[in-house]
Amino acid sequence: MSVRRLAEESVQPTSFSFNRSNAAWAKRKIKDYPKGREASAVIPLLMRAQEQDGWVTKAAIEHIAEMLDMPLIRVLEVATFYTQFQLAPVGKRAHIQVCGTTPCMLRGAGDIMDVCKKRISPNPFEISEDGNMSWEEVECQGACVNAPMIMIFKDSYEDLSITQMEHIVDRFAAGKGDEITPGPQIDRIFSAPEGGLTSLTGKPVKVAARKSSAKLPAAAKTVVKKAAAKVAGKIGEIASKKTVKPAVTKKAAPAKPVAKKVTTKKVPAKSSGPERLKKPSGKADDLKLISGVGPKLEKTLNDLGFWHFSQLAKWKKADVAVVDDELSFKGRIERDDWIKQAKALAKKAK
Ligand code: FES
Structure with missing residues (x-):
């Protein structure tokens, strides 16, 4: 492990500033944190500075310390501790x-x-x-x-x-x-065993639990029954709070009819969700141009029906929550500000 120091003065630029879009992004990012805790934005800001210039310069560290009203040494500590920050110029590709x-x-x-x-x-x-x-x-x-x-x-x-x-x-x-x-880079799913699963090879839990409950030992059945009753009770309790009119709420309404009401309550048909397309209309956009989207994520987005910057640009908060759930990287959309990036790219593509 090498000692992590700032690059020699001879390669350090004399000043640093975020470009317009990054400056606006940084301003918003700082606001993500409560008042008095703005220093928590130090890592995202350093990362954005690195993405902009290719490495973290001394001037960038000073600039960020000033932006966050942090002692310079604190920002230096962070930049020199984490190896994801490059403290000297690195290969362009x-x-x-x-x-x-x-x-x-x-x-x-x-x-x-x-x-x-x-x-x-x-x-x-x-x-x-x-x-x-x-x-x-x-x-x-x-x-x-x-x-x-x-x-x-x-x-x-x-x-x-x-x-x-x-x-x-x-x-x-x-x-x-x-x-x-x-x-x-071998035939393996993430960190699953090479050559296929060696455990949890049975049916999915939900199906297996229903079908095999008859085979459970008596003691286990009692535990399951008790848990189910507890859950049903809870549902009844929640349902009664939600549906019973104040005039008749001396005591909680009987769980059965109320619970029935809840189960028959209509859930809005399909979530309105973001606009999806089975295939691109014309040529698909290169979603990898969005910072934070690599080839793998682009494919996932395509599989989910997203092909164009204009689709992502229209996402509202509720849409982000839906897509966030479908991706395995919770928070990435907001963190990398995909919507803003998509808006800019869609505008450029016109
Ligand atoms: S030892 Fe290499 S990733 Fe942990």
Whole structure:
């Protein structure tokens, strides 16, 4: 693990400012936090500064400290602690962070680093001759089960072999990194076992529970019955609060009829939700232009019926909640401000 210091003065720019859209974004981001707790925006702001300039400059750190009214040393502490912040210029097309912690080392991280040494530069943090690539060793990235692994900007590439690593380096060096799908590079779903499931291979819980309840031992049946009764009671209680008129609320209305009322209550037919399309109208937009959307997420969005910036640009708060539920990255839409980005991209595309 290298010592993390700011880059030499000779490469530091003399000033920093967010561009117009990032400045507006930063202003909104700071408002996400309660008064007096604005300093909590330090990580998102540093990250946005890095996305804008490619690395976190000293001037950016000073600027952010000023924006958040924080002592400079506090912002320096954050920037120099987390390895996701680059403190010196890195490769334009990719900066590869190779995990070198024990599980990854035991599974071949040394070979992965050798590929970087051979294809990029013999030493970490040295930028390749064409200025496009650089690499470093970092500590555990939390994907140990998929060791060895690397991070490139916000994406991780896991279960690597020497050949796959060489392929990844080649693709990124050629500016075609988006051809590689992040995640495991072998036939495995996320961190599920290689070669398919070895546990939880039965039917889904809901179905299994209903069908197998007859086979439960008597004691277990009693527990299930009690739990069901408790839930029914709760439902009755909630229902009575919601539906019984004040004039007759001396005591809670009998659970049965009220509960019945609730179950027959009509739920608005399909959630109005965001507008979806079975297929793109004309050519699909490149949703990867939205910061925070990679090839994998773009595919998921397409599968969900979203193909165009104009669709995302129309999302309201309720739509965001619906899509948020469908994606496995809760909060990302708001955090990366997809709607604003989509509006700008839709305008540009016109
Ligand atoms: S040890 Fe490499 S991700 Fe944890």
